[in-house]
Amino acid sequence: MKTFKRIDKICSAVELAKNEFYDRQIVVADIATDHGYIAEKLSKKSFVKEVVATDISAKSLNKLEKLIEFRKLSHINCVLGDGLAPIDHADVSVIAGIGGYEIIKMLNCQNINSDFERKCDVFVLQPAQNVNELREYIIKNKIFMLKDFIIYDEDRFYPIIVINLSKKQRNKLSIFNVWLGRDNQVSEPDFVAFLYETMEYLSFLNDIPKKRIFKDKVLKQKYKLKKLVNKLLNRRELC
Numbered sequence: 001m002k003t004f005k006r007i008d009k010i011c012s013a014v015e016l017a018k019n020e021f022y023d024r025q026i027v028v029a030d031i032a033t034d035h036g037y038i039a040e041k042l043s044k045k046s047f048v049k050e051v052v053a054t055d056i057s058a059k060s061l062n063k064l065e066k067l068i069e070f071r072k073l074s075h076i077n078c079v080l081g082d083g084l085a086p087i088d089h090a091d092v093s094v095i096a097g098i099g100g101y102e103i104i105k106m107l108n109c110q111n112i113n114s115d116f117e118r119k120c121d122v123f124v125l126q127p128a129q130n131v132n133e134l135r136e137y138i139i140k141n142k143i144f145m146l147k148d149f150i151i152y153d154e155d156r157f158y159p160i161i162v163i164n165l166s167k168k169q170r171n172k173l174s175i176f177n178v179w180l181g182r183d184n185q186v187s188e189p190d191f192v193a194f195l196y197e198t199m200e201y202l203s204f205l206n207d208i209p210k211k212r213i214f215k216d217k218v219l220k221q222k223y224k225l226k227k228l229v230n231k232l233l234n235r236r237e238l239c
Contacts, residue, residue, distance in 0.1 A: 004037070005153035006126070010096055011041050013124045013147065013162050017092050018047050020146055021122055021164065025049035029090035029120060031083060031106070032056070032098055036064030042094075043075045050075050052090060056082045084109065084119050093120040100130030104137050110165055121166040131159045135178050144169040148182045152190040157197065179225050186236040195229050202226040 018026050025047055030039040033053040043051045053076055055061050061078045068076055079086040083106045084093065095103050103125055110118045127134050138145060144167035151158050159181055171177055180198075184191040205213065205223055213219045 005151060006096075006158050007037050007041055009151050009153075009158075009160055010038055010094060010124060010126055011045065013160050014042060014092050014094060015045065015047060016147060017122050017124060017162050017164075022091055026091035027052065027089065029054065029084065029087050029093040031093055031095045033064055033078075034060050034097060036060075036067050038094055038096060039064060039076050040067060040071065040073060043073050048075065050077060052077045052079055052087050054079045054081055054083070054086050056080070087119055090120045092122045092124060094124045094126075096124075096126035097128050100127040100132075100134035100137075103127055103134055107137070107165070118165060122164050123162070125161040125163065126158055127161075132178050135161070135181070136173065138163060139171045139173050139177060142168045142170055145171060145182065148177075148184075149188075150181050150184055150191055150194050152193055157190070157194050175221065175225050175228055180228075186232050192233075192236060195233055198229050199226065199233070202229070 014028060027050045028042050028048055030036075030042065030051055030053045033039050033055050034057075036053060039051045039053040042048050053061070053064055055064075058080055061080055064076070065078055067073070068078075081087075084090075087093075095106060107123070110120065125134065135148070138161070144164040146162040146164065148159065148161045151160065161181075171182060176182070180195075181191075184194075186192060186195075202222055202225065205219070205226055208219065213223050
């Protein structure tokens with residue numbers, strides 16, 4: 001079984017959501033399961049009653065079905081289909097490894113501004129890209145965010161966000177919350193490493209005249225981000 005830190009942290013985030021919102025075993029949907037490693041790990045957790053693993057690719061589901069047979073796994077139901085469409089209901093849905101815009105589409109399909117019965121309220125999200133846009137969407141729609149943190153695994157940084165569509169919360173639409181993740185702290189090694197990588201990425205601003213930066217909305221925002229990251233790293237060094 002794969003033991004990637006990312007998979008472990010996603011499963012821990014599911015448990016965090018379970019402990020926060022439910023006092024019983026839960027049904028978890030693994031949306032776009034692909035390799036099936038998340039579904040496999042979750043199926044072995046005592047707090048999970050069933051895992052519904054979905055994928056639009058029959059080939060991907062076949063890989064998981066073979067894994068289930070080979071590992072003699074139980075409590076996993078494989079369902080072919082796109083997004084949340086093929087599931088009846090889940091207590092927590094994991095959407096990992098796809099883009100932020102695709103995740104936003106799935107959340108919109110749940111009609112977050114309606115009181116109708118959703119297929120799922122609680123989500124553990126691990127976007128592969130466009131995380132800033134996803135965070136901005138969550139904040140603007142006042143969606144309750146239980147946790148938003150960054151981990152480092154296999155030479156990449158992964159954001160993990162836990163939300164509940166049925167609850168409302170006001171979070172500030174700030175550079176920190178959108179670009180860096182609301183719950184990250186400079187005491188956490190993975191976040192510090194992310195800050196250093198961000199500073200390296202933003203180093204291109206050193207070669208751009210400030211007049212041009214302040215005339216460009218995107219460059220101006222990235223300049224503010226650079227100042228914030230530098231401030232956080234200096235604060236860490238003083239500790």
